[in-house]
Amino acid sequence: MSMKPLCVKLSVQPSRGLVDEKFTVLVQNLLPGFQLTVHALHQCEDGHSWEAFAHYTADATGTVNVSQDPSLDGTYSGVEPMGLLWSLRPVPGSKSGLRMRKKNVQTPMVVTISVYQGHQMEGFLDRVLLASVVVERWYMAPGVRRVPITDGKLTATLFLPSGPGPFPGLLDLWGNGGKLVEYRAALLASHGIASMALDYLTPQITKETGKIVDNDYFETAYRVLEQHPQILGSRIAMLGLSFGTSVTLRMAVYSQVVKLSCAVCISGSHVQPIGGSVEEILSYFKKNADKTRFDENKQVICRDLLLPIPTDPSLKVDMGRLQCPLMLVVGEDDQNWPTYECAMDMKEMMERAGNSHLLTVLSYKNAGHLIEPPFIPFARASTFKTILTQNLVASILLAIVLNSSLPLCLSGSGLFS
Numbered sequence: 001m002s003m004k005p006l007c008v009k010l011s012v013q014p015s016r017g018l019v020d021e022k023f024t025v026l027v028q029n030l031l032p033g034f035q036l037t038v039h040a041l042h043q044c045e046d047g048h049s050w051e052a053f054a055h056y057t058a059d060a061t062g063t064v065n066v067s068q069d070p071s072l073d074g075t076y077s078g079v080e081p082m083g084l085l086w087s088l089r090p091v092p093g094s095k096s097g098l099r100m101r102k103k104n105v106q107t108p109m110v111v112t113i114s115v116y117q118g119h120q121m122e123g124f125l126d127r128v129l130l131a132s133v134v135v136e137r138w139y140m141a142p143g144v145r146r147v148p149i150t151d152g153k154l155t156a157t158l159f160l161p162s163g164p165g166p167f168p169g170l171l172d173l174w175g176n177g178g179k180l181v182e183y184r185a186a187l188l189a190s191h192g193i194a195s196m197a198l199d200y201l202t203p204q205i206t207k208e209t210g211k212i213v214d215n216d217y218f219e220t221a222y223r224v225l226e227q228h229p230q231i232l233g234s235r236i237a238m239l240g241l242s243f244g245t246s247v248t249l250r251m252a253v254y255s256q257v258v259k260l261s262c263a264v265c266i267s268g269s270h271v272q273p274i275g276g277s278v279e280e281i282l283s284y285f286k287k288n289a290d291k292t293r294f295d296e297n298k299q300v301i302c303r304d305l306l307l308p309i310p311t312d313p314s315l316k317v318d319m320g321r322l323q324c325p326l327m328l329v330v331g332e333d334d335q336n337w338p339t340y341e342c343a344m345d346m347k348e349m350m351e352r353a354g355n356s357h358l359l360t361v362l363s364y365k366n367a368g369h370l371i372e373p374p375f376i377p378f379a380r381a382s383t384f385k386t387i388l389t390q391n392l393v394a395s396i397l398l399a400i401v402l403n404s405s406l407p408l409c410l411s412g413s414g415l416f417s
Helices: 183-190 204-209 215-227 243-254 278-286 339-353
Strands: 009-013 016-018 024-028 035-043 049-057 109-117 129-138 145-149 156-160 167-173 194-198 231-241 262-266 326-331 359-364 381-385 392-396
Touching: 009 109, 009 129, 024 035, 156 183, 156 215, 167 183, 167 215, 167 243, 183 194, 194 215, 215 231, 215 243, 231 243, 243 262, 243 278, 326 339, 339 359
Parallel strands: 016 129, 167 194, 167 231, 231 262, 262 326, 326 359
Antiparallel strands: 009 024, 035 049, 035 109, 109 129, 145 156, 156 194, 381 392
């Protein structure tokens, strides 16, 4: 069945929007029952190409609506309005262990969406396309301001929402991969929260002194937020991912400076030597390195490093002293960290102390370590250098993407993120 006599119409609305904003993909002017493949292609900042595709059959009006019609096969199946984004994967022949991560949030994620005749599985660049549209997905909404922060020898970036404010504030801590990761803070600012992305494992001061920062570094970052004229000093939160959770919990419970309105901890643990420095916490984790094991693909499984959960109170944050609301978000199939077991232990500690009313636990069956903003492609395993080991390691993660109506999308990633 040839489409040459017809002019296939492909539209994506909105063609420019935030990465967590849904779009509608509509293919029209088809023949009823026509079989087609909708294909998405993206080249990330590292130069690697990612693709997603799905097979559809046109309805009686010659239309395919990706938001409503089921995919019959491809990188996803069923009705998945944003499947062309979250199911993006490295093209065949790519090296293993890749993970998509936006580095320059001042430029968009550019995705080319195309339509091909028939139900195709490969070789898209060699095929004649019927229609094509370029879409942009942004982490920074129009008007969001990106402000580098060096006060107090910080290595940080503050993202301020559009408008005069004042805005609620947030300190955003990533995990043991180090570096300054901005995309989550930029997206939160796009939704009205003044967010500071903070590099605390590889900041400039550590490069100069050779020493890992400690509590005063995080308290300085908190004060910068608290004293900013466009931020509500009484409404500041912390968001920690993986090892960032270890820091968030210790600051929330023990700091005399940091007074949080709430905290969110993703895929992390409360297990750490109380009173120890950040470097000592890392050393505590490292001493159990012999507990790491490998799957059948020789990918590292690190979740046993903290198991069994210690009963010694000197090795756990005293959750009974927590005075602000806390949300724990965990994947029950996390192969990097025993996040589910840690969440249950924290819950028991707070129940015994009588402050469990402050706790919310979001626990997702079959989900992996890294919990990302909506529609970001997930990786079952990825390879990168960690501060803990300074070695390249591949870490297994089993992951699912939840229903896109949920506020978060779950995915797997590398060791300690």
